[in-house]
Amino acid sequence: MSNFLNSIKARRTIYAIGKNVSVDQAIIEETIREAVKQSPSSFNSQTSRVVTLFGESHTNFWNIVRETLRKIVPAEAFEGTNAKIDSFSAGFGTALFYEDQDVVKALQEQFALYADNFPVWSEHSTAIAQFATWTALSEIGIGASLQHYNPIVDAEVAETFGIPSNWKLRAQLVFGSIEAPAGEKTYMDDAARFKTFN
Numbered sequence: 322m323s324n325f326l327n328s329i330k331a332r333r334t335i336y337a338i339g340k341n342v343s344v345d346q347a348i349i350e351e352t353i354r355e356a357v358k359q360s361p362s363s364f365n366s367q368t369s370r371v372v373t374l375f376g377e378s379h380t381n382f383w384n385i386v387r388e389t390l391r392k393i394v395p396a397e398a399f400e401g402t403n404a405k406i407d408s409f410s411a412g413f414g415t416a417l418f419y420e421d422q423d424v425v426k427a428l429q430e431q432f433a434l435y436a437d438n439f440p441v442w443s444e445h446s447t448a449i450a451q452f453a454t455w456t457a458l459s460e461i462g463i464g465a466s467l468q469h470y471n472p473i474v475d476a477e478v479a480e481t482f483g484i485p486s487n488w489k490l491r492a493q494l495v496f497g498s499i500e501a502p503a504g505e506k507t508y509m510d511d512a513a514r515f516k517t518f519n
C-alpha cells in the first residue's frame with residue numbers, strides 16, 4: 322500500500338485525547354499550516370482560514386461551547402453534554418476551520434456562469450483542508466476528532482478571538498495526545514459502493 326493510503330487508513334476519530342503531547346507546539350502549527358496551504362481549492366481561491374487555539378484559548382473556546390449548550394440542552398441531559406465538552410477540553414488544542422465569504426462572493430461576481438458553484442466548492446475546499454490536517458496530525462502521533470458546534474457559538478467565538486465577520490466557521494478539529502485507541506470501524510460492502518466499467 323502507498324504511504325499515503327497507509328496514512329489515511331491510520332487516521333481515525335480519537336475521542337480520548339489529552340495534553341501529553343511530545344511534539345512541539347511549533348511543529349503542530351506548521352503541520353496545520355502546510356496541510357491547509359497544500360490543499361487544493363477551486364480556481365486556487367484559497368478560501369480556507371484556520372485559527373489554532375492552544376492553552377487558555379483552547380480552554381476558553383470549549384467553555385464558550387459548554388455555556389452555550391447549557392442554555393439549550395435540557396437540564397437532565399446536560400451532565401452527558403458537560404462530560405463530552407470536558408473530553409474535548411482535555412485535549413491540547415483546537416483548530417477552527419473557516420471559509421472566507423468575501424472571496425466566495427468576489428468569485429461569484431467575477432465568474433457569474435459558476436455563481437451557484439462557488440459556495441459548494443468552498444465547502445469542498447474546507448472539507449479537503451480538514452481531512453488533510455486531520456491526517457497530517459495523525460502522522461505525527463496527534464489524535465483528533467471533528468466537531469461542529471457552529472453556528473451556535475460563532476458570534477461569541479468571533480468576539481472573543483477577533484475573527485473577521487466575513488469568516489464563516491465550518492468545523493472544529495480538536496486534538497491532543499492519544500489516550501485510548503479509536504473504536505472499531507465497520508465498512509459497507511464494496512460491491513454496493515463501487516462500479517467499474519471497461
Ligand SMILES: Cc1cc2nc3c(=O)[nH]c(=O)nc-3n(C[C@H](O)[C@H](O)[C@H](O)COP(=O)(O)O)c2cc1C
Nearest residue numbers: 332333334335448466467468469470492503504506
Ligand atoms: C463531514 C463529517 C462530519 C463529522 N461530524 C462529526 C461531529 O460533529 N462529531 C463527531 O464526533 N464526529 C464527527 N465526524 C466523525 C465521523 O463520525 C467519523 O469520521 C466516522 O464515524 C468514521 O470514523 P473514523 O473517523 O474513525 O474513520 C464527522 C466526520 C465527517 C467526515
